[in-house]
Amino acid sequence: MKRVAVTGLGVLCPLGDELETAWQSMLEGQVGTGPLQFLDPTPYRVKIGGEVRQRRRIESFEREYPGRYERASVFSILATQEALSKSNLTSADLEPLRVGCFLGTTMGEVQLAERLSELKVQNRLGEMNPDSLSRVQGSRIAFSVLDFLGLGGPTTVFCNACASGNYAIGWGFDQIRQGHLDVAVTGGVDVFSRVAFTGFNRLLSLTPDKCRPFSGNRKGLVVSEGVGVLLLEEWGRAKARGAPIFCEIGGYGLGMDAYHMTSPHPEGRGAFESIQRALSQARLDPPDVDFISAHGTGTPANDKTESMAIKRIFGADCRIPVNSIKSMIGHTMGAASAIEAVMTCLSLDRGLLLPTMNWEVPDEGCIADCVPNQSRPFQGEVALSNSFAFGGNTSCLVLMKEGGTRETAARSS
Amino acid sequence: MKPLLVHRKGEIFLGRDGGSVESLPTEFQKVFPGVSPKYIDPLSLMAGIAAGRALDGRGTAFSEETRRDFSVIVGSALGAMESVVDFDGQAVSKGPNTVNPMDFPNTVANAAGSRIGIWLQLKGPNVTLTNGDTSFLDAVGFAWEGMNSGLFSDCLVGAAEKAPSFLHPPPSPGPAETRWKEGACFLLASGVEREETLFEVTDYFSLQLKPDGSPPPAFVPRLEGFWQGVEWLGAPAGTPLESRLPQGLKRYVPNPAVFELGLGGLEALEAFLASSHFRGVIAVFSGMERKISLLKITQGKRRS
Numbered sequence: 001m002k003r004v005a006v007t008g009l010g011v012l013c014p015l016g017d018e019l020e021t022a023w024q025s026m027l028e029g030q031v032g033t034g035p036l037q038f039l040d041p042t043p044y045r046v047k048i049g050g051e052v053r054q055r056r057r058i059e060s061f062e063r064e065y066p067g068r069y070e071r072a073s074v075f076s077i078l079a080t081q082e083a084l085s086k087s088n089l090t091s092a093d094l095e096p097l098r099v100g101c102f103l104g105t106t107m108g109e110v111q112l113a114e115r116l117s118e119l120k121v122q123n124r125l126g127e128m129n130p131d132s133l134s135r136v137q138g139s140r141i142a143f144s145v146l147d148f149l150g151l152g153g154p155t156t157v158f159c160n161a162c163a164s165g166n167y168a169i170g171w172g173f174d175q176i177r178q179g180h181l182d183v184a185v186t187g188g189v190d191v192f193s194r195v196a197f198t199g200f201n202r203l204l205s206l207t208p209d210k211c212r213p214f215s216g217n218r219k220g221l222v223v224s225e226g227v228g229v230l231l232l233e234e235w236g237r238a239k240a241r242g243a244p245i246f247c248e249i250g251g252y253g254l255g256m257d258a259y260h261m262t263s264p265h266p267e268g269r270g271a272f273e274s275i276q277r278a279l280s281q282a283r284l285d286p287p288d289v290d291f292i293s294a295h296g297t298g299t300p301a302n303d304k305t306e307s308m309a310i311k312r313i314f315g316a317d318c319r320i321p322v323n324s325i326k327s328m329i330g331h332t333m334g335a336a337s338a339i340e341a342v343m344t345c346l347s348l349d350r351g352l353l354l355p356t357m358n359w360e361v362p363d364e365g366c367i368a369d370c371v372p373n374q375s376r377p378f379q380g381e382v383a384l385s386n387s388f389a390f391g392g393n394t395s396c397l398v399l400m401k402e403g404g405t406r407e408t409a410a411r412s413s
Numbered sequence: 414m415k416p417l418l419v420h421r422k423g424e425i426f427l428g429r430d431g432g433s434v435e436s437l438p439t440e441f442q443k444v445f446p447g448v449s450p451k452y453i454d455p456l457s458l459m460a461g462i463a464a465g466r467a468l469d470g471r472g473t474a475f476s477e478e479t480r481r482d483f484s485v486i487v488g489s490a491l492g493a494m495e496s497v498v499d500f501d502g503q504a505v506s507k508g509p510n511t512v513n514p515m516d517f518p519n520t521v522a523n524a525a526g527s528r529i530g531i532w533l534q535l536k537g538p539n540v541t542l543t544n545g546d547t548s549f550l551d552a553v554g555f556a557w558e559g560m561n562s563g564l565f566s567d568c569l570v571g572a573a574e575k576a577p578s579f580l581h582p583p584p585s586p587g588p589a590e591t592r593w594k595e596g597a598c599f600l601l602a603s604g605v606e607r608e609e610t611l612f613e614v615t616d617y618f619s620l621q622l623k624p625d626g627s628p629p630p631a632f633v634p635r636l637e638g639f640w641q642g643v644e645w646l647g648a649p650a651g652t653p654l655e656s657r658l659p660q661g662l663k664r665y666v667p668n669p670a671v672f673e674l675g676l677g678g679l680e681a682l683e684a685f686l687a688s689s690h691f692r693g694v695i696a697v698f699s700g701m702e703r704k705i706s707l708l709k710i711t712q713g714k715r716r717s
Contacts, residue, residue: 043509043510044509096631097635107493108543110497113494113497113501114497116498117497117579125579128579137701138522139548143545143621146621152620152628152629152632153621155544155621156542156551157542158540159489159521159522159542160539161523174562178558180558194504195501195504198504199517201509202513254538256530256536256538257536261518261528269536389521389523391523391528392527392530393539
């Protein structure tokens with residue numbers, strides 16, 4: 001089996017339209033969610049959300065390619081461009097046969113679907129752009145990325161709701177690990193969706209003010225948008241060209257609650273399975289883990305069951321730091337796991353843990369150390385990145401510090 | 414890599430075999446007598462019916478250990494888009510507070526696959542992919558690769574598609590060659606020889622074509638090598654493969670009859686199973702993504 005390096009990272013989220021701005025803002029504990037501009041929130045119970053408000057890169061792209069791509073595709077292309085740039089690669093350096101694109105999304109080009117629903121309601125479907133059918137499909141996003149880069153490898157768009165990004169990253173990892181590809185553009189994307197905002201409002205899953213993961217007074221999540229892209233590269237190739245290596249992917253695990261469409265299993269069964277499978281694939285033991293990037297939505301049920309799964313694996317007195325950046329950027333749906341994986345890579349690379357903001361009150365049922373309210377130095381080598389979803393689809397990535405000493409399946413083979 | 418052994422197939426198609434959206438709850442309850450179809454979208458109902466038919470009652474006999482490594486893999490071009498548009502339409506026309514929260518889960522594309530996992534208590538990786546017209550073939554290809562990479566031991570893999578009512582002009586009725594096929598098909602598959610096999614998946618390959626429909630030069634050797642030793646090639650109806658594939662393949666492409674969004678390759682698979690050929694390739698071209706996916710299959714083994 002091949003080893004897999006992360007050599008490029010790209011992000012757009014409510015705290016920035018590029019990686020360094022987003023990282024720095026999170027390090028300072030800024031919160032990027034607030035009153036909504038995308039839609040009029042007056043009729044909604046909860047009126048806050050997260051939006052990518054820094055529009056410099058988006059506007060520049062849209063000026064250059066007016067109307068060519070829908071918003072989720074634009075997000076994905078911009079994040080891929082940034083990841084390639086961080087990796088010191090251009091598309092010309094990539095051998096088309098050996099590059100794939102695997103992205104995750106909850107609803108694809110949902111803003112176009114919402115425009116279609118408006119036309120349908122107004123009996124104006126005749127005004128629909130004939131191209132809409134192809135543009136609205138989730139598959140269009142990965143196609144747009146490779147098309148923009150002029151590459152022709154395999155593409156797959158994973159729709160596993162809020163865990164989609166991890167599924168895509170895991171699949172890209174597998175493709176390189178098994179020698180099918182040398183490079184994979186992986187990640188997740190979702191743009192702000194009226195459907196998600198309405199649905200979570202109606203499910204009473206939203207917090208009216210701020211997201212407080214793992215805090216005893218947590219009230220829910222904040223619907224948000226963004227994209228995270230990780231450029232995965234075969235280790236030997238990356239080393240040979242002197243690429244920057246942010247971290248190594250040690251393995252991943254997928255699980256399934258098989259319990260309920262919208263509620264997590266009360267004992268975190270799927271979460272437990274996915275963490276266990278990820279550790280098993282990497283051939284690591286629980287004591288090897290130094291940090292966990294949580295799914296941490298800030299809903300009473302998620303944080304409790306995720307904590308239960310973590311304690312079941314790492315012990316009831318687990319002191320591993322576990323953070324949730326959703327406290328700062330909200331829940332970016334299909335992008336969440338990818339953005340969290342991006343930030344976990346940087347945490348390992350830079351030796352800094354991002355905080356869980358808005359933590360106020362201890363909860364006995366939750367994990368003990370959620371890196372409350374302040375970033376801190378960190379010397380660990382192995383991190384997990386959890387992500388769970390509607391339908392009970394669960395996932396966990398193992399990320400390893402470059403140059404670390406822990407022996408893993410990939411490092412020993 | 415080991416072949417993916419496909420043991421059984423279950424399907425339901427609206428229109429083709431007399432089914433209709435209205436009949437779905439009744440059909441569903443024949444497969445899942447204890448589950449209420451209320452609040453469940455047609456896509457999930459179709460997927461459930463097809464998955465249940467593929468299992469043909471075997472589901473209840475699975476051990477807990479088997480269920481733990483039993484995956485559900487679903488491909489769909491449009492996924493839950495119909496539910497998304499309906500849900501949003503209600504919010505837009507009557508206000509967000511009139512929307513039934515029970516309808517919200519229908520708007521995620523993984524609703525169908527997740528529900529199959531819940532109904533059948535299958536706890537292996539539950540994966541939904543949306544790859545345009547190649548979704549069915551790519552789901553099977555994913556199953557073949559996933560089984561070989563150790564993601565799971567057994568799986569239900571298939572596709573489900575609901576023609577969108579928001580299209581203009583409406584998708585049906587219309588001439589056969591432009592009619593949308595709505596339905597679901599699931600295959601019961603594993604890497605273990607448990608019972609007789611319908612067919613075996615031995616290779617899979619997919620790529621994006623250039624704007625002129627030709628493969629990028631780097632892919633040509635892989636593409637040409639893919640059908641060495643293959644005696645049959647099928648493509649689903651409505652595909653422009655005839656005009657896009659290398660010259661030597663055109664004679665194998667059957668005449669198009671029906672447009673199979675997201676279920677592409679199924680008719681070709683059925684034709685192959687009915688044929689006397691031993692080894693074949695199914696090729697599906699998705700015009701929207703200029704993507705071609707190829708699945709290499711061999712006829713299954715009958716147990717004496």
